[in-house]
Amino acid sequence: MATHDYVIANGTGAAVRSDLNNALAAIVSNNSGSSEPGTTYAYQWWADTNANVLKIRNSANNAWITLRELDGTMLIEDGSASTPGLAFADDVNTGIFSPAADQIGFATGGAERLEIGDSEVVFNDPSNDVDFRVESNGNTHMLFVDAGNNAVVIGGNSALTSDTQLTLTSTTTSGGLGILSPNDGRGDIFFGDAADDNIGQIKYSHSNDSLTFRTNASDAVVIDSSGRLLVGTSSAINTSNSPSLEIVDTGTAVLSLGRDDSTISAGNALGSIKFFGNDGGSYQQCAEIAAAADGTHANDDKPTRLVFSTTADGASSPTERMQIDSSGFIHQKFTSNNSSTPEGLFINNQNNGTGNNASLIFSNDSGNRKKVAIAAVDVGNYGASDLVFALDGADTGSVSLSTDEKMRLDSSGRLLVGASSAAGSGSLAQYAKLVLRGDTTGSTSAGIINLARGAGAASMSSGNSAGVITFSDSAGLEFGDIGFNCDDTPSGSSTPGRFVVKTTASGATTPTERMRIDKNGFQASTSTNHGIEMGITAASSSLNTIFRGRFGATAGSFATGTISFNVFANGDVTNTNNSYTAISDINLKENIVPASSQWDNIKDIEVVNYNFKEETGHQTHKQLGVIAQQVEEVSPGLVKDGEEGLKTVNYSVLYMKAVKALQEAMGRIETLEAKVAALEAG
Numbered sequence: 001m002a003t004h005d006y007v008i009a010n011g012t013g014a015a016v017r018s019d020l021n022n023a024l025a026a027i028v029s030n031n032s033g034s035s036e037p038g039t040t041y042a043y044q045w046w047a048d049t050n051a052n053v054l055k056i057r058n059s060a061n062n063a064w065i066t067l068r069e070l071d072g073t074m075l076i077e078d079g080s081a082s083t084p085g086l087a088f089a090d091d092v093n094t095g096i097f098s099p100a101a102d103q104i105g106f107a108t109g110g111a112e113r114l115e116i117g118d119s120e121v122v123f124n125d126p127s128n129d130v131d132f133r134v135e136s137n138g139n140t141h142m143l144f145v146d147a148g149n150n151a152v153v154i155g156g157n158s159a160l161t162s163d164t165q166l167t168l169t170s171t172t173t174s175g176g177l178g179i180l181s182p183n184d185g186r187g188d189i190f191f192g193d194a195a196d197d198n199i200g201q202i203k204y205s206h207s208n209d210s211l212t213f214r215t216n217a218s219d220a221v222v223i224d225s226s227g228r229l230l231v232g233t234s235s236a237i238n239t240s241n242s243p244s245l246e247i248v249d250t251g252t253a254v255l256s257l258g259r260d261d262s263t264i265s266a267g268n269a270l271g272s273i274k275f276f277g278n279d280g281g282s283y284q285q286c287a288e289i290a291a292a293a294d295g296t297h298a299n300d301d302k303p304t305r306l307v308f309s310t311t312a313d314g315a316s317s318p319t320e321r322m323q324i325d326s327s328g329f330i331h332q333k334f335t336s337n338n339s340s341t342p343e344g345l346f347i348n349n350q351n352n353g354t355g356n357n358a359s360l361i362f363s364n365d366s367g368n369r370k371k372v373a374i375a376a377v378d379v380g381n382y383g384a385s386d387l388v389f390a391l392d393g394a395d396t397g398s399v400s401l402s403t404d405e406k407m408r409l410d411s412s413g414r415l416l417v418g419a420s421s422a423a424g425s426g427s428l429a430q431y432a433k434l435v436l437r438g439d440t441t442g443s444t445s446a447g448i449i450n451l452a453r454g455a456g457a458a459s460m461s462s463g464n465s466a467g468v469i470t471f472s473d474s475a476g477l478e479f480g481d482i483g484f485n486c487d488d489t490p491s492g493s494s495t496p497g498r499f500v501v502k503t504t505a506s507g508a509t510t511p512t513e514r515m516r517i518d519k520n521g522f523q524a525s526t527s528t529n530h531g532i533e534m535g536i537t538a539a540s541s542s543l544n545t546i547f548r549g550r551f552g553a554t555a556g557s558f559a560t561g562t563i564s565f566n567v568f569a570n571g572d573v574t575n576t577n578n579s580y581t582a583i584s585d586i587n588l589k590e591n592i593v594p595a596s597s598q599w600d601n602i603k604d605i606e607v608v609n610y611n612f613k614e615e616t617g618h619q620t621h622k623q624l625g626v627i628a629q630q631v632e633e634v635s636p637g638l639v640k641d642g643e644e645g646l647k648t649v650n651y652s653v654l655y656m657k658a659v660k661a662l663q664e665a666m667g668r669i670e671t672l673e674a675k676v677a678a679l680e681a682g
Contacts, residue, residue, distance in 0.1 A: 002026045005039035030054065036064065081107040081126075133157075139171065179204070210234075257291070264297035270304060286311050288318050294326035373399045386410045386420075418447065457490040466497060479504050480511050487519040536569060540619050544569040570619050595660050602661035604634045605654075626654070 004026035008019050031037045032047035044057040047070060055064040068074045076096075079085030084095030084107050093110035105125075106114040113130060115122045124130050129148050136142035141157040151159035156169030168177050179187030186207075191200030201214040209225035212234065222230040226242055233248035247253040257271025264270070272290035276283045288309045295303035303326035309318035323331050372392070376385045387409040392399035408416040416422070418437035436447025451467025453460065460466075468483035480503040487498035496519040502511035515525045515532075525531045538544040546567045553561030565575045586592070605626055612618035628647035632639040635657070642648040 002029050003031045003033050003037040005037075006041070007039075081105065081112040082110040264293050266293050266295050266303075268293045268297075284316055285318055373401060373404075375401055377401065388420075451484070457492055457495060460486050460490050462486050462488050477509060478511055538569060540570045540617060542568050542570050542572055597664060598657040598660040599664045601635050602658055606630055625649075 002022060002025040004023045006023055006026070008016060008023070010016075011019070026037075030045040030047040032049055034048075034050040036046055036048070037044070040057050040061055042057055042059050042061040044061075046055045046057070046064065048055055048064075049070070051066075052070045053075065054067045054070060056067055057063075058065055066075055066077075076085040078099075079087075079095070079097035080099070081097060082093055084093070084097040086097075087093070087095035094108045095106075097105050097107060099105045099112070099115065100117075102118040104116050105112050111128055111130075112126050113124060115125045123132050123145075124147060131147050132143075132145035133141050134143035139155065141153065142155060144153040144157050145151075146153060146157075146159060149159055149162065151165055151167065153159055153167045153169060155171060156167065158167075159165075160167040170176060179189070187204045189202040190198055192198055198217060199215070201212075201217075203212045203214060204210070205212070211223040212219050213221040219234045220231070222234050224230060224236060226236070228236055228243060229245045230236060231245070231247040232250075232253060233246065236243070237246060237248060247255060257273075259268070259270045261268070270291040270293060272288055274285055275287040277286045278284075288307075290307045290309070292305055292307060293303065294305040297303070305323050305325045307320055308322045309320045311318045325331065373388075373390045375388045375390070377388050388401055388405055389407040390399050390401050390404040391406050392404050405420060406417075408420055410416060410422075412422075414422060414433050414435060416435045416437075418439075419435055422432065422435055436449060438446045438448065451469075453464070453466045462485075464486045466484045466486065468481050470478060470481040472478045480501070483500045483502070484497055485500055486496065488494075488496040490496060498519060499517040500513055501515045502513050504511045515523065517523050523532070534546050536544060536546055546569055547565075548563060548567075549565035550558070550561035551564055553559075563576075565573075567573050607624065607626060609622055609624055610627075611620045611622050614620055626649055628639050628649050631649055631654075632647070638650045638654055638657075640648050640650070
């Protein structure tokens with residue numbers, strides 16, 4: 001490494017030669033050194049070993065220009081867009097420059113066109129009016145950025161419209177936009193603004209082959225794999241008949257059709273839903289639901305009718321069949337031999353002599369005769385109304401609400417069959433919700449309820465229900481029911497039945513059978529603790545019976561016949577022959593041994609007179625009997641704890657004890673008699 005001032009001083013031959021050698025050494029080493037040469041010249045070379053770069057002195061000889069690194073790397077000046085660090089001799093404002101650290105820029109005409117940095121690549125960073133295009137094999141504008149119109153065009157050189165930012169131009173019939181996701185087969189197009197980067201989205205999912213349109217991060221419209229358009233839901237709610245359009249909302253789903261016209265007059269269409277069919281030739285309209293002005297429209301005045309049209313057999317276009325007019329009247333129309341437009345269904349407000357009646361009238365197709373009517377009849381001077389069902393059974397004439405009424409739902413919620421008013425005003429009748437009144441003459445004059453099983457006798461078996469009346473509350477909880485079941489296998493000529501009564505126990509929610517009357521007329525109870533229990537409201541008396549039995553009664557009049565058995569309110573039991581028996585056949589008994597002595601038991605039991613306390617409710621006359629607590633001390637087996645903690649005595653066993661004691665007394669008497677007879681004879 002050497003430097004030199006390139007001035008040869010006068011001296012001896014050896015000194016001059018040494019000075020020349022030093023100058024040549026500086027030349028061949030490009031004035032190499034860690035510091036610049038002491039004497040500099042314009043365009044002088046300097047190999048800066050400290051910075052490891054090769055420099056050249058500028059023409060003014062006041063600065064160094066770095067050319068390249070000493071290891072072979074080529075360095076240029078950073079430059080600018082107007083004066084690139086690397087330019088062309090005849091075009092010095094076109095070339096390469098570095099606008100900042102870790103950036104390289106490309107300029108033409110003194111303006112930056114492309115900038116490559118460590119985090120992005122930018123075309124036309126200064127936002128100049130410069131277009132950008134990419135050619136493909138056969139298309140000069142495969143990708144084109146129209147800078148002047150701020151538009152991007154794929155496959156062409158012009159935007160679709162002046163405000164279209166992205167245009168897809170296809171040169172073939174199959175061209176288009178494709179989004180490929182090789183991982184899960186899903187493609188998305190997102191829409192956003194400065195505040196939200198995902199306010200809208202179009203999403204395709206290959207997992208279920210659906211196309212979803214989303215707003216505010218929620219599914220708004222879905223086209224599913226079956227081609228159904230789903231609005232407000234991502235899955236079809238009706239898959240049985242594959243509907244093409246479904247609209248679902250968390251509140252009310254709405255389909256809106258509107259006409260924007262300031263001069264809407266009567267008959268103008270406001271919107272319609274039309275139905276078409278194609279039999280292989282062409283589409284033809286089959287039906288229509290349309291809304292039309294029912295008068296001239298104005299602000300806050302929109303009289304409108306709804307019209308329903310269908311196509312008849314053999315016809316090719318729809319005909320109006322029914323309309324709901326602006327007054328709320330429903331008109332159903334059809335073609336007839338006797339009338340061009342007779343009304344098949346008509347709801348109107350008419351006066352029938354009893355007030356204003358809104359009627360639903362059905363007509364047959366032989367003319368305008370109205371045969372059936374359902375009318376809301378004013379029964380309270382335009383207040384409460386009854387709903388009346390009337391039917392004209394004659395061949396001629398029309399239905400009359402006053403003479404042809406068959407059934408009525410009155411303003412109190414009662415269903416009246418064969419009657420126009422409730423059957424009575426008693427304590428329960430006034431609350432009846434079903435009133436049946438029979439014919440005014442004949443054997444059917446009484447109201448009759450017929451409960452019938454849907455299946456015939458051939459399909460029924462023992463235990464099958466033939467009809468049930470259920471009693472429950474408003475929540476459906478059952479308190480009991482009365483039903484009728486098959487009591488044996490029925491046939492066409494034999495229908496055996498049984499009457500079953502069920503009640504719900506405390507703590508339970510379903511009824512349990514409590515009593516039945518079977519095909520033979522036998523009555524049975526299935527209560528857990530009690531059989532048949534009866535009571536009367538009358539006071540204790542020997543004249544009031546709780547239970548009475550008769551024989552020889554007339555069928556259907558069971559209060560006739562001869563009394564054979566009575567249970568009175570005071571506890572007396574009487575019958576016609578004083579016969580009370582028990583099963584005593586030896587064939588039913590075992591372990592038969594003579595009873596032990598009852599002499600002391602009977603002697604120790606005290607027989608007393610007493611009467612019941614008045615507050616017990618029993619009769620207070622003098623009676624003869626025993627005291628349970630005293631008997632319990634002598635013979636505890638005769639005493640039991642009854643209901644309400646009261647003790648009872650088994651008098652029937654007590655009587656048998658007395659019989660045994662009597663037998664013992666008879667034996668002793670006979671012995672004494674024998675002794676007396678022997679003494680008298682002696």
